[in-house]
Amino acid sequence: MRGRRWTGSSCRRGDRPGRRAPLGRPGWARPASPRLELLDSGLFRELREMALPYDDLLIAGSAPLCLHGLRAHIGDLDVVARGEAFARACALGEPRRAAFDDVLTVSLLGGRLEITNAWFPDLLGTPEELFARAERVRGLRFLTLADTARWKGHLDRPKDRSDLRRLARALEGPGEY
Structure with a gap:
């Protein structure tokens, strides 16, 4: 890339040689949001094949970061389900107590x-409140970036700290975040 001038108009986060692009800063291109190709990949395809009612699903965990280009990949998919969707999920596997709050x-x-x-009801509220605040993309609800930052900050796990830094930059920046 030597000799080429970077203009900032067509680069995505991280495309400038030798630099990581801070999100929400003038002169840097924001990641495309939402990253719709994510919804056609691996775990989302598996979820879709289960034919659970989309109106009763909310994508949580780290997937909202991937959707907004704040993370490259996820190893698992965390989904909040209510009503019919949770009943059908229970028919596919055995429900057990989660490690947090009073959650199955x-x-x-x-x-x-x-x-x-x-999803962390003591911290984020009831599923109905989460569903009401959620971002909707192609029929699926996603936990908001603000709620994602809250639960990751609450857990304060070493593996979440880089996510929290990216979330802080995204949430403080101008524009769609």
């Missing part, structure tokens, strides 16, 4: 798909 979870696909009946 069904682990499918060897643990790569976790379907819960709530």
Whole structure:
């Protein structure tokens, strides 16, 4: 890339040689949002094949970061399900107590798909409140970036700290975040 001038108009995050692009800063291109190709890939395809009612599903965990280009990939998919969707998930696997709050979870696909009946309710509120605040993309609801930052900050796990830094930059920047 030596000798080429970077204009900032067509580069995506991280495309400038030798630099990581800070999100929300003038002169840097924001990641395309939402990243719709994510919805056609691996775990989302597996979820779609289960034919659970989309109106009763909310994508949580780290997937909202991938949707907004704040993370390159996810190893598993965390889904909050209510009503009919959670009842059907329970028929596909055995519900058990989650490690947080008073939540039930069904682990499918060897643990790569976790379907819960709530997501940190003591911190984020009832599933109905989460569903009301959610971002909707191609028929699926996604946990907001603000709610994602809240639960990751609450857990304060070492593996979440880089996500929290990216979330902080995205949430403070101008534009769609």
